[in-house]
Amino acid sequence: MLSVDPGSVPAAGVPASPPVFASAPLLRVEGLCRSFGGLLAVDDVSFSVMPGQIKAVIGPNGAGKTTVFNIISGILRPDSGRILFSDVPIAGLPPFRVGELGISRTFQNLSLFPNMTAIENVMVGCHCRTCCGVVASVLRLPRHYREERAIRDAAEKHLAAVGMADKAGVSVASLPFGQRRLVELARALATQPRLLLLDEPASGLNTRETGDLARIIRQVRDTGVTVLLVEHDMSLVMDVSDSILVLNYGKPVTEGPPAEIRNDPQVISVYLGGDFGSAAD
């Protein structure tokens, strides 16, 4: 089961109301910088995410959102800055360690294992919470069978949670794009994260699928998982998030609840009245 910090779970009946945060931040990012050649992709970014929160990071293309995610998940090293995950410094750790500690993610351009079925992809997600090694598998020890059954059950449960139970045996290469996004989400959930990073989960989805996604994201949060979300679809962002951080050219512009961000003149000028204005209505 997902490990749940009892103090951090918002009441299940009222997901829409902003939860009250009594405890310390789950994730704290301080003074994060990262450049590529001469380009400062992330420039002194600081923010924190409270447990049980759904926090969105928005900003125009190239604002550095994915780079922030890559640094948090260990794929990129920061040039400077600190990242504390429940007070443990994680900046510079390899991705698998970050994953073990309880941060999982999805990828902007999808990164499923195309040589595997949907359920196998999700079963890979169970890897870091299980332990059978080479010897147990080769000798087919009883605990191999026991663990394989547990892994399959958990994977089925996570596929069902995103509404993909009936596609378990299908190769992901033959799934439509929207369903691949859901499998990737299920795979991330299978690592039993405490913090889930979603990089543009709604891109490529139609309106109905985006609506389903919003529901799933809230459900995930209600099971005790904190969510950090990068997204261009403003209706989704305004719909689900408790707090929004706006980045522009790698720098934080402002941060606040959706109602504030919606009317912030700075934010509106960043988006130059693009799709932001219409979506905010």
Next chain:
Amino acid sequence: MLSGVAFVATVVGLQLLTAATGRGYYLTQLTMAAYYTTVVMGLCLVMGYAGQISLGHGAFFAIGGYTSAYLTTLDLSGWAAKGVGLTLRKAGVLVARQDLYGGECLGVTPWLAFAAAVCLTAAVAFVIGYPALRLKGHYLAMATLGFGLIVYRLVLGTERLGGADGISSVPAWKILPGLDVCGRSVCRIQNYYVAFALAGLTLFMVLNLVNSRTGRALRSIHGGELAANAMGINTAQYKLKVFLISAVIAAVAGCLMTHYNGAIGPSESGAMKSVRYVALVAAGGMANVWGALVVGGALEFLSLRGCFGSADHAVFGLILILIVALVPEGPLRPLGRGVVRLFRAVTGRAGA
């Protein structure tokens, strides 16, 4: 279970067939083909599942073979007459054998030589694999290619390893009372079964491994190393682990085949041998252990029978090129689909 029965039935069937047709001498090439195909199945783990290319498996095979050949053909009689040597002889670490001229000499027992071969191979594979596998991309292919060339030059240029002649008169390895791994023709049938027992054991181990948590981790590395890592899989460690296992499998096969042939030469570590293993994994369908076994066994047998004549190496190179260009998933699966379609067409028409 069913596949195990199929394997045993085929092996026994082949042996009975050679006996019935009076072609017992085929067993020699079948035995050697079994050893080579064991290497191919081990390499399948690295290539087909973890997606890493090793061009050094010929060298690992040779390290296994040369280590046992060298240690078992040492003559320690002078040293073993007193002190530690005498104790070792009593303990069975040193065993007597007859040299070419009928005199007695003392060498290391094949068991210890085998253990040394396995340890040495694992150590060497670790040294090659550790730096190369921490990086993403085809660094292992480059590192193992260079390593293979070095091993080839080393065995060719080392006097004590027999240079171009290799090491011969390697003694028999008495695995069990009455069960010798050696090339004498009276032992031909039992050696055939020893070789296929190793192949079967490897098949069993590799199949169990790939159908498990570890196997999924390996396939996920093949499918997307970065994503696998982000999902909590220590990709570098898994790649190294499976490379070590695979190298040791090659060394075990090399060790046994050296005792079977009673000799080993530098050609075993040649680059073309390594390329051949790679070609056979590809021909078997990459992530397909059964394919590796069947295609590897069949083509190695034909090659050993001399069916490809002087174009032997070229045939394997050509196979590799054709597969990469025409059927990247290997010929077996498309062939299987074709057979199924044909079957459906035939039965469909019969029903109509």
